[in-house]
Amino acid sequence: MRYASVIVDLKVSQTDRSFDYEIPHEWRGIIKPGMRVVVPFGSRKLQGFVVEVKDESAVKKVKAIDELLDPTPVLNEELLKLGEWLTESTLCFKITAFQAMLPSALKANYQKELLIHKDRSYEHLHPDIQTLFQKNKKLDLNKACKSPYFHVIQKEIEAGNLEVQYVVKQKTNKRTIKQIKAIASKKELQAFLSKLPKQANKQKRILQFFIENDDPIPLKKLLEEVQCTVSSVKTLIDKKMLLEEEVEVYRDPYEKEHFEKTNPLPLTNEQTKAIQPILASLEKEQHDVFLMYGVTGSGKTEIYLQAIEEVLKKGKEAIVLVPEISLTPQMVQRFKGRFGSKVAVLHSGLSTGEKYDEWRKIDRGEVKLVVGARSAIFAPFQNIGIIIIDEEHETSYKQEENPRYHAREVAIYRGKYHSCPVVLGSATPTLESYARAQKGVYNLLTLTERVNKRPLPTVEIVDMREELRKGNRTMFSESLYTKLKNRLENGEQAVLFLNKRGYSSFVMCRDCGFVISCPHCDISLTYHRFDEKLKCHYCGYEEMMPPHCPDCKSKYIRFFGTGTQRVEEEIAKVLPEARVIRMDNDTTSRKGAHEKLLKSFGRKEADILLGTQMIAKGLDFQDVTLVGVLTADTMLHLPDFRASEKTFQLLTQVSGRAGRHTLPGEVVIQTYVPEHYSIQLAQRHDYALFFQKEMYIRKLHHYPPYYYLVLITVSHQEVTKALSTAEHISLFMKKRLSDKAQILGPVSSPIPRINDRYRYQCMIKYKRESSLYESLKAILKHYQQEMNQTDLTISIDLNPLMLM
DNA sequence: AGCACGCCGACT
DNA sequence: GTCGGCGTGCTC
Numbered sequence: 136m137r138y139a140s141v142i143v144d145l146k147v148s149q150t151d152r153s154f155d156y157e158i159p160h161e162w163r164g165i166i167k168p169g170m171r172v173v174v175p176f177g178s179r180k181l182q183g184f185v186v187e188v189k190d191e192s193a194v195k196k197v198k199a200i201d202e203l204l205d206p207t208p209v210l211n212e213e214l215l216k217l218g219e220w221l222t223e224s225t226l227c228f229k230i231t232a233f234q235a236m237l238p239s240a241l242k243a244n245y246q247k248e249l250l251i252h253k254d255r256s257y258e259h260l261h262p263d264i265q266t267l268f269q270k271n272k273k274l275d276l277n278k279a280c281k282s283p284y285f286h287v288i289q290k291e292i293e294a295g296n297l298e299v300q301y302v303v304k305q306k307t308n309k310r311t312i313k314q315i316k317a318i319a320s321k322k323e324l325q326a327f328l329s330k331l332p333k334q335a336n337k338q339k340r341i342l343q344f345f346i347e348n349d350d351p352i353p354l355k356k357l358l359e360e361v362q363c364t365v366s367s368v369k370t371l372i373d374k375k376m377l378l379e380e381e382v383e384v385y386r387d388p389y390e391k392e393h394f395e396k397t398n399p400l401p402l403t404n405e406q407t408k409a410i411q412p413i414l415a416s417l418e419k420e421q422h423d424v425f426l427m428y429g430v431t432g433s434g435k436t437e438i439y440l441q442a443i444e445e446v447l448k449k450g451k452e453a454i455v456l457v458p459e460i461s462l463t464p465q466m467v468q469r470f471k472g473r474f475g476s477k478v479a480v481l482h483s484g485l486s487t488g489e490k491y492d493e494w495r496k497i498d499r500g501e502v503k504l505v506v507g508a509r510s511a512i513f514a515p516f517q518n519i520g521i522i523i524i525d526e527e528h529e530t531s532y533k534q535e536e537n538p539r540y541h542a543r544e545v546a547i548y549r550g551k552y553h554s555c556p557v558v559l560g561s562a563t564p565t566l567e568s569y570a571r572a573q574k575g576v577y578n579l580l581t582l583t584e585r586v587n588k589r590p591l592p593t594v595e596i597v598d599m600r601e602e603l604r605k606g607n608r609t610m611f612s613e614s615l616y617t618k619l620k621n622r623l624e625n626g627e628q629a630v631l632f633l634n635k636r637g638y639s640s641f642v643m644c645r646d647c648g649f650v651i652s653c654p655h656c657d658i659s660l661t662y663h664r665f666d667e668k669l670k671c672h673y674c675g676y677e678e679m680m681p682p683h684c685p686d687c688k689s690k691y692i693r694f695f696g697t698g699t700q701r702v703e704e705e706i707a708k709v710l711p712e713a714r715v716i717r718m719d720n721d722t723t724s725r726k727g728a729h730e731k732l733l734k735s736f737g738r739k740e741a742d743i744l745l746g747t748q749m750i751a752k753g754l755d756f757q758d759v760t761l762v763g764v765l766t767a768d769t770m771l772h773l774p775d776f777r778a779s780e781k782t783f784q785l786l787t788q789v790s791g792r793a794g795r796h797t798l799p800g801e802v803v804i805q806t807y808v809p810e811h812y813s814i815q816l817a818q819r820h821d822y823a824l825f826f827q828k829e830m831y832i833r834k835l836h837h838y839p840p841y842y843y844l845v846l847i848t849v850s851h852q853e854v855t856k857a858l859s860t861a862e863h864i865s866l867f868m869k870k871r872l873s874d875k876a877q878i879l880g881p882v883s884s885p886i887p888r889i890n891d892r893y894r895y896q897c898m899i900k901y902k903r904e905s906s907l908y909e910s911l912k913a914i915l916k917h918y919q920q921e922m923n924q925t926d927l928t929i930s931i932d933l934n935p936l937m938l939m
Numbered sequence: 940a941g942c943a944c945g946c947c948g949a950c951t
Numbered sequence: 952g953t954c955g956g957c958g959t960g961c962t963c
Binding site: 138140141143145149150153154155156157174175176177178179181192194195196197198920924 | 958959960961962963
């Protein structure tokens with residue numbers, strides 16, 4: 136095989152294809168698809184992925200591969216195919232798809248270095264800069280630019296005395312430690328020892344150590360063990376008694392933690408009934424998708440654990456996805472406790488190096504199970520036996536940048552490839568998944584009871600309009616306040632949720648709770664401070680901000696929104712004795728801060744945990760007996776057709792946090808629209824009825840799961856350019872698609888300007904459009920030059936979850 | 940992305 | 952007459 140087809144590391148459409156390179160003789164038969172290489176490309180060097188090796192090339196002037204970066208492929212055959220599929224199904228570049236499947240440590244780091252031209256020596260250089268380049272020293276070009284002698288350097292480059300070299304480096308490397316072992320036999324060591332002079336005590340101790348111990352030992356440990364310094368070891372190395380070698384080690388983020396071994400728990404009747412079909416599917420090595428709908432606390436995790444156990448027994452591997460925010464120590468504990476060192480953990484809290492090490496453990500088959508966030512779906516296992524996605528409804532499973540994939544779809548792709556079951560678990564499945572389960576595309580497994588028959592908490596809905604009428608203008612209803620105070624007195628804990636999303640956007644009447652929504656879309660209008668207008672981000676409808684409530688004529692109509700900080704201040708006012716932990720983007724941005732705060736709350740160092748959605752998941756504290764939702768509505772009125780669904784999900788998840796142990800739990804939901812079905816049904820824990828109602832609305836308004844969506848967002852520094860491009864695209868799509876497809880917009884994005892760029896979007900609703908992908912690709916192709924040269928960007932999101 | 944090639948204005 | 956502006960197009 137003489138040639139290799141390589142996808143180079145350039146994210147532009149012109150280079151989104153393979154380039155042929157000659158394989159140097161020494162690597163023929165060694166270079167395989169899926170390996171990373173460094174290749175010359177134009178005047179530079181780039182990293183690339185070999186996707187094919189072949190005997191012939193149609194290209195005349197092929198260059199040769201410069202470097203081989205991997206001894207074995209980093210992308211196996213399956214992942215290469217998956218990469219192709221990702222490119223096709225998300226319309227991203229091939230290189231983007233490949234990189235998304237690998238830890239970022241494997242990405243290239245490009246540097247330009249300055250060095251003396253190979254034919255010259257440093258005496259040729261200007262005296263001012265000679266010392267910089269003595270002994271073949273290299274200088275980073277970026278640093279050189281800042282040097283006071285840069286003008287001299289420039290001249291030397293022109294004169295050809297200095298040259299610029301492009302170097303491709305790996306972002307993070309394997310960590311190594313120095314290890315010492317004996318190379319002389321024990322007899323020789325003994326002989327050498329006896330010949331040492333009396334005062335060479337340390338050398339003697341070291342030799343003695345190696346006479347008594349066979350195994351190599353890390354240098355650091357040896358020094359500790361025999362109480363000596365490096366110099367004595369070095370002497371013995373020089374004398375050829377010992378040898379120092381670099382050995383690769385893993386960075387282990389859980390090194391210091393101890394995991395209590397746990398054993399399978401007896402399953403309830405319901406659990407047994409639910410696990411049977413999964414085990415049957417495993418037995419038959421058959422690909423099935425299971426939707427496991429189980430109320431909070433119904434023991435889904437135990438089912439996962441026992442199914443995984445079967446998989447491991449068969450010598451196969453398992454992938455478990457959990458949402459990033461619930462990848463807490465508590466969760467990790469459950470898997471590590473059951474499966475010990477067979478588990479790799481992948482989440483964003485790890486450093487690049489730590490992620491790389493976990494990835495390598497998976498790649499080498501040293502672990503059999505990975506628990507991780509979205510990207511763990513690309514774990515390079517060879518023989519997957521099961522894929523589990525917990526909290527299936529979580530939006531974090533969809534990547535919001537290219538490639539815009541949904542982990543659920545990738546899971547199903549891999550499940551098919553490996554002929555293995557995929558289990559989607561949730562107490563509040565997405566309508567899409569539940570609808571598929573009802574149609575029989577997925578198999579539905581239902582768990583209706585909590586294990587140990589603990590009751591679901593009682594949920595009280597408080598009408599905040601009533602509170603206002605009573606003259607209570609604080610954020611806390613009388614009921615919530617009393618209950619909070621009561622918890623403080625009893626030494627119990629409370630969790631308070633605030634929906635930060637939807638901040639200051641929707642407009643609501645504080646008297647009657649009326650929310651102004653679009654007459655065409657059944658979605659709340661968004662307030663635009665700039666021109667005092669209310670706009671719909673779906674169809675473009677707009678109207679002036681009314682001075683009075685259109686329903687009850689009250690003048691207390693205003694846009695709505697509040698922040699966690701303000702709540703914290705207010706708690707301090709009304710409950711000064713309460714110790715509060717606030718969790719939001721501000722307090723959790725530092726690495727490990729999230730865990731630290733939760734642990735602190737677990738140790739009862741605070742009475743109230745206050746936060747946004749991020750605390751809704753996976754919390755399980757003994758003494759939490761009260762959960763308060765400050766404003767259930769903020770999310771309800773987001774300009775998003777999934778607003779009701781998200782509200783229902785959040786309220787249900789939140790309710791699940793209270794009273795998980797012996798103490799019974801209470802939930803207080805504060806709202807201005809207590810009659811809304813998503814709030815009412817969350818109170819009654821009635822998913823089935825919610826599903827029915829919501830499906831009806833989706834059908835009526837042509838939304839998923841009845842229709843598919845595509846969101847095209849165009850952005851540019853100039854409003855007119857962004858708008859006109861969006862208009863062109865809209866027209867083009869109208870021509871290309873059937874008249875059954877609806878093309879809405881362009882309208883300005885819910886966030887009309889980001890980073891001084893104006894944003895417009897078009898939405899396409901369709902059921903079946905054979906030429907859709909081709910047409911979208913045509914758009915990207917048509918605008919490719921403009922996207923390179925000017926700052927036009929067009930992003931295409933297939934099946935979007937976020938409509939911003 | 941970076942770099943070369945190429946075709947029109949202000950300069951020694 | 953040339954230097955250099957950045958529009959256009961290519962990179963195996």
